[in-house]
Amino acid sequence: MRINLASVFVDDQERALRFYTDVLGFALKHDVPIGEDRWITVVSPEDPDGTELVLEPSGHPAVPPYKEALVADGIPATSFAVDDVRAEHARLTALGVRFTQPPVDMGPVTTTVLDDTCGNLIQLAQYA
Structure with a gap:
């Protein structure tokens, strides 16, 4: 599977x-x-x-309140793996992407969170 x-x-x-x-x-x-x-x-x-x-x-009527609750609580809808979070943060910031969380080291992972302009927060994660 x-x-x-x-x-x-x-x-x-x-x-x-x-x-x-x-x-x-x-x-x-x-x-x-x-x-x-x-x-x-x-x-x-x-x-x-x-x-x-x-x-x-x-x-679907259930989607807007679900998405709004996630965004209000700062919860990403999904996560994408990247090789270098800081480089992606810099590249995307230069393209005008709005981030709600700068790169943060969390032990074996570094993350940042962006707004996808379509109602979602998306996490980018780099694993050590």
């Missing part, structure tokens, strides 16, 4: 697609129209056949 898909609920699929590809650097895997929404997945360019991240529309 392996993880095939993971989802993040986004307020605007088009804005999310631009942010996750143009800013974070993921690669588009699928973009299929489904009624008013789309089935959009992105992957790491380092592992194009690996786990896909679904940019899931936030249309």
Whole structure:
């Protein structure tokens, strides 16, 4: 058994697609129209056949309060592994990304948290 898909609920699929590809650097895997929404997945360019991240529309009534509670408590919706948190923080800051937590060393992991512009906090983590 392996993880095939993971989802993040986004307020605007088009804005999310631009942010996750143009800013974070993921690669588009699928973009299929489904009624008013789309089935959009992105992957790491380092592992194009690996786990896909679904940019899931936030249309279900339970999603907005769930997302708002996570953001209010500073809880990231998901975490992405990076080789160098400080370098990614600097690169993304230069691109205008807003961070809610600067890089912090936490024993064997260094993390930072960013706002994905689509209603989520996303953690970047570097493992020692």
